[in-house]
Amino acid sequence: MIDRMRAWQRDWHGRSKIERVELQSLAMWHAMPWIFFLSWLSVPLGLSLRPGLAAQLFGWSLIVLAAAQCVHVNRSLRRSIDHYLRRAPLPRRDLTVAAVLMGATMGLAVGLQAVDGVDNGMLGLTTLYMMMPFAQALAFSVPIRGFLACVALVDAAAVAAFAAGGARGGQLAAVGGLIAFAGLLALVSTRCGAWTLSVMWEGDRAREVEARLAVAEERLRFGRDLHDVMGRNLAVIALKSELAVQLARRGRPEAVDQMVEVQRIAQESQREVREVVRGYREVDLAVELAGAQGVLEAAGIVCRVSGSAATLPASVQSALGWVVREAATNVLRHGDAGRCDITLAVDERRAALVVENDGAPEVAPEQRGSGLAGLRERLAAVDGVLDFASGDGVFRLTVEIPLPPPSAHDPAPAPERGRDGDRERDRGQGVAA
Known part of the structure; x- marks a missing residue:
């Protein structure tokens, strides 16, 4: 017995809060x-039956049939609740059996009324129970309108049956x-609790x-960050590797330097991927501008950068830094650019970044990648707002970000002095070299 009680306790604590509420309901x-059944029918009716055979027969048969109603409604309750919570179809057979039992109980009550088998006034409690x-x-099982219509129909049938059994006047009204x-x-005691239960399940869902x-949004963030981080680095690795191959074929010792640079960039990529996974990656716009210029010039693209990011809030710098990274990646990957101009303009109300390059091919909308x-x-x-346009081989990317009032600006990030910051600056200078 103790083991069973402990099992019940473990089962109770293993349920969620909403499952506990449903179990209590x-x-x-x-x-x-x-x-x-006990307070309205069996005890009052059993104590008030007259001693005649007919009264005893009708009365105890009515008590037994009323108990059968309780048994049936208990057995079918789970299916009815599941239907209300949209887990199961309408239990038509259960409703039919319940209606038949109610009709039989009502018939016995009418018979008890006809033989005058119960003391005056006690049949009212029996009548009150029969419908429950x-x-x-x-x-x-049914909407409220259907429920009220069904109750009205049963009420009319019961009044007609008791009238046929000899009830008159005030008794029929009662x-x-x-x-x-x-x-x-019955509607209030069941439907209100069931509605509360359904709302709780909806909230849980x-x-x-x-x-x-x-989870899906975090996956998208991770994929987007990984795309932004690795796009330019892989393009530089491909470019440096191709250059190393050409130098090696010519017997030039500079090929080793290029492969050392490829190794360094690959190691930097590993570090940046770890930062993306941890979700702590921050982008410095000045570093990204220097890095983009170095990468593009190493690829033989004339790159001019103008503007300063020193006064921009950290959040704006981070957003524009990702734009510069993505734009540089697209210039390297797509087309055959000979020049690229990156212009940053900052005033009191907005920060505007424009990236323009030539050698851009015509690309159909369905062929564009997910970077933009x-x-x-x-x-x-x-x-921020992003816009782009292409024509006559020129691609122009424009980004505008509104700035908060000067007093609300985030403090501009201090120049990085740590090992990672030195790496970023060395990287831009190394690639440019």
């Missing part, structure tokens, strides 16, 4: 018909009022969807 809904089990099952009250009580979206789309997502975080 099910326990309440299972107990409710039996509470009404069926109404409980019905409340979980029957109609008690059945209507029982139906509304919404949190689950939100978690999946957060990723830049738009980054710029959206700082309310």
